[in-house]
Amino acid sequence: QKEVEQDPGPLSVPEGAIVSLNCTYSNSAFQYFMWYRQYSRKGPELLMYTYSSGNKEDGRFTAQVDKSSKYISLFIRDSQPSDSATYLCAMRAGGTSYGKLTFGQGTILTVHP
Amino acid sequence: EAGVTQFPSHSVIEKGQTVTLRCDPISGHDNLYWYRRVMGKEIKFLLHFVKESKQDESGMPNNRFLAERTGGTYSTLKVQPAELEDSGVYFCASSQRQGPTDTQYFGPGTRLTVL
Numbered sequence: 001q002k003e004v005e006q007d008p009g010p011l012s013v014p015e016g017a018i019v020s021l022n023c024t025y026s027n028s029a030f031q032y033f034m035w036y037r038q039y040s041r042k043g044p045e046l047l048m049y050t051y052s053s054g055n056k057e058d059g060r061f062t063a064q065v066d067k068s069s070k071y072i073s074l075f076i077r078d079s080q081p082s083d084s085a086t087y088l089c090a091m092r093a094g095g096t097s098y099g100k101l102t103f104g105q106g107t108i109l110t111v112h113p
Numbered sequence: 114e115a116g117v118t119q120f121p122s123h124s125v126i127e128k129g130q131t132v133t134l135r136c137d138p139i140s141g142h143d144n145l146y147w148y149r150r151v152m153g154k155e156i157k158f159l160l161h162f163v164k165e166s167k168q169d170e171s172g173m174p175n176n177r178f179l180a181e182r183t184g185g186t187y188s189t190l191k192v193q194p195a196e197l198e199d200s201g202v203y204f205c206a207s208s209q210r211q212g213p214t215d216t217q218y219f220g221p222g223t224r225l226t227v228l
Contacts, residue, residue, distance in 0.1 A: 043219030
């Protein structure tokens with residue numbers, strides 16, 4: 001069983017839609033949760049970072065963490081064609097302030113005009 | 114400020130040959146990570162340097178892979194001899210040592226194809 005499960009999609013939505021992306025995880029040691037965005041032929045770029053249960057909002061993006069259910073989500077409001085990319089959830093164990101990330105497979109998102 | 118750079122961007126080699134990938138982290142970043150993504154799979158951790166020391170190499174698949182970071186600056190990842198299953202995209206990331214919000218910045222990756 002993978003430590004982090006993420007539906008690879010692909011997901012196609014019209015411009016302006018609300019997008020919901022999700023990951024589940026099995027390792028209780030994960031304490032830090034991230035969402036990365038990756039455009040084609042580029043490296044992953046950090047989008048959101050959370051380390052507690054609850055919601056964190058940044059512009060059109062909201063990250064949600066539910067540690068009791070081992071479930072994280074990323075919501076994109078008013079989606080734009082420029083949001084078309086692969087979205088990767090990533091997690092890190094606690095205990096140190098740095099260290100290896102464990103990724104989900106990534107969800108391919110296309111926002112069409 | 115320059116980001117993480119990787120060289121080459123793409124490499125095509127035959128099975129049994131040797132390939133060396135290079136990563137230049139962001140200046141001043143002590144932490145350097147190597148990750149790999151094989152087709153259809155998730156990005157997987159290979160190893161982590163703190164300056165020139167290997168902090169964690171638990172993700173290295175076997176002894177055909179050798180990573181170095183001389184002087185705590187750039188890093189190389191050598192695959193010798195390469196096998197078909199080594200094909201994939203190799204990412205390098207770097208970060209500063211700074212509390213829980215330590216952010217890993219990724220390079221564009223090296224796409225390795227082993228024929």
